[in-house]
Amino acid sequence: MKNEKNVSLSVINRLPRYHRFLQELLDNNVTRISSDKLAKLMKVTASQIRQDLNCFGGFGQQGYGYNVELLFNEISEILGSDNLTPAILIGAGNLGKTIAGQVQLKKRGFKLIAAFDKNLDLVGQQLVGLTIKHIDDLERFCVSHKPKVAVICVPKDAASKLGDTLVDLGVVGFWNFSSYDFAVSHDTLTL
Amino acid sequence: MKNEKNVSLSVINRLPRYHRFLQELLDNNVTRISSDKLAKLMKVTASQIRQDLNCFGGFGQQGYGYNVELLFNEISEILGSDNLTPAILIGAGNLGKTIAGQVQLKKRGFKLIAAFDKNLDLVGQQLVGLTIKHIDDLERFCVSHKPKVAVICVPKDAASKLGDTLVDLGVVGFWNFSSYDFAVSHDTLTL
DNA sequence: TAGATTGTTAATCGATTAACAATC
DNA sequence: TAGATTGTTAATCGATTAACAATC
Numbered sequence: 001m002k003n004e005k006n007v008s009l010s011v012i013n014r015l016p017r018y019h020r021f022l023q024e025l026l027d028n029n030v031t032r033i034s035s036d037k038l039a040k041l042m043k044v045t046a047s048q049i050r051q052d053l054n055c056f057g058g059f060g061q062q063g064y065g066y067n068v069e070l071l072f073n074e075i076s077e078i079l080g081s082d083n084l085t086p087a088i089l090i091g092a093g094n095l096g097k098t099i100a101g102q103v104q105l106k107k108r109g110f111k112l113i114a115a116f117d118k119n120l121d122l123v124g125q126q127l128v129g130l131t132i133k134h135i136d137d138l139e140r141f142c143v144s145h146k147p148k149v150a151v152i153c154v155p156k157d158a159a160s161k162l163g164d165t166l167v168d169l170g171v172v173g174f175w176n177f178s179s180y181d182f183a184v185s186h187d188t189l190t191l
Numbered sequence: 192m193k194n195e196k197n198v199s200l201s202v203i204n205r206l207p208r209y210h211r212f213l214q215e216l217l218d219n220n221v222t223r224i225s226s227d228k229l230a231k232l233m234k235v236t237a238s239q240i241r242q243d244l245n246c247f248g249g250f251g252q253q254g255y256g257y258n259v260e261l262l263f264n265e266i267s268e269i270l271g272s273d274n275l276t277p278a279i280l281i282g283a284g285n286l287g288k289t290i291a292g293q294v295q296l297k298k299r300g301f302k303l304i305a306a307f308d309k310n311l312d313l314v315g316q317q318l319v320g321l322t323i324k325h326i327d328d329l330e331r332f333c334v335s336h337k338p339k340v341a342v343i344c345v346p347k348d349a350a351s352k353l354g355d356t357l358v359d360l361g362v363v364g365f366w367n368f369s370s371y372d373f374a375v376s377h378d379t380l381t382l
Numbered sequence: 383t384a385g386a387t388t389g390t391t392a393a394t395c396g397a398t399t400a401a402c403a404a405t406c
Numbered sequence: 407t408a409g410a411t412t413g414t415t416a417a418t419c420g421a422t423t424a425a426c427a428a429t430c
Contacts, residue, residue: 008420008421010420010421010422011421034386034387034388035387035388036387045422045423045424046387046423047422047423047424047425048421048422048423050387050388050389050390051389051390051421051422051423053388053389054388054389054390058388058389060387060388060389061387061388061429061430062386062387062388062389062428062429062430063385063386063387063388063429063430064386064387064388064430065386065387065388066388094289095289098285098286098289199396199397201396201397201398202397225410225411225412226411226412227411236398236399236400237399237411238398238399238400238401239397239398239399241411241412241413241414242397242398242399242413242414244412244413245412245413245414249412249413251411251412251413252405252406252411252412253404253405253406253410253411253412253413254405254406254409254410254411254412255406255410255411255412256410256411256412257412
């Protein structure tokens with residue numbers, strides 16, 4: 001397998017989608033598939049698929065195509081738990097709860113490792129298997145656990161204070177459900 | 192004002208952000224701003240700002256910069272109600288209700304013109320000023336009102352049946368909060 | 383082997399950034 | 407006028423698509 005460095009964000013963002021389509025194929029007992037067939041299925045170009053998959057190594061075989069199970073396992077590994085990007089949820093109110101439950105972070109390559117809120121009524125409650133922490137613990141937590149992504153589910157006013165702090169604490173990506181506009185020069189994640 | 196044709200989606204997607212920053216400047220009684228200053232504020236390049244704004248006409252003045260109020264008004268007009276892209280909400284359950292309330296479609300250039308659900312308990316209820324309609328009315332509604340964007344807030348199984356139908360009905364953009372992966376060759380909107 | 387299909391290089395396309403002449 | 411700053415062209419950059427030699 002070739003060096004995984006320099007794989008563009010565009011490619012990485014597409015991996016979960018490959019994963020899902022391969023899962024589907026597996027479910028339907030499809031054992032092999034060509035870039036051309038997969039391309040038609042996913043409504044992308046075959047070139048893109050070959051380019052993308054080749055970032056991680058020669059998974060295919062000339063004249064044959066790709067082994068669905070092998071490819072699925074390879075991508076699973078790349079996206080595997082060890083490779084999931086740690087994310088935190090900030091704001092565990094109605095919006096936060098809904099997002100946490102529905103947005104399927106894992107399928108997108110993220111793993112929720114903590115949830116924070118300032119409301120003491122919520123602190124201590126369980127949310128998708130996590131105990132909601134008080135927002136005052138945010139800094140200490142980030143220093144020790146180094147989450148890379150923050151899912152922002154707080155009102156505008158609260159959000160406006162979070163941006164710089166989080167960036168200082170090492171957060172490099174925001175998935176922003178508040179109406180505040182992070183004027184930080186970091187990637188905002190695509191839904 | 193020059194021809195507004197051929198303005199890229201990237202530029203259009205940035206307009207709401209310009210709008211918000213100009214609003215802020217107005218609130219702070221700033222009357223003029225150079226592309227350079229605005230660039231620093233928004234953490235983008237001055238070139239990009241000048242290129243973007245010039246898609247719609249020469250709003251600036253050499254040696255002076257941009258008149259904040261004038262520019263704000265121009266962008267307001269471009270994003271104005273008449274120019275808001277009509278959108279529909281599909282799925283008015285907990286997720287749909289939260290999204291409808293929180294995601295601020297208008298700030299992103301969309302106007303919610305209808306909400307649909309299959310649950311008869313929800314049909315008839317009010318949601319952000321709209322009466323929730325039954326999903327069976329979807330097709331008739333789309334034919335007559337031609338929404339361009341659909342905000343999908345239904346479970347995976349329900350979502351999977353919607354994609355092609357909606358595309359056939361003229362929907363060209365999806366803002367997808369379900370876990371179903373629309374394999375349609377249309378733009379998915381960026382959060 | 384012959385046909386199919388990858389891996390990979392080259393071409394294209396579009397968006398971003400840089401540069402600067404025009405001009406307020 | 408002189409300085410500032412736009413409007414706009416040209417250069418750069420990155421991502422996508424096309425093409426095809428390698429090869430299973």
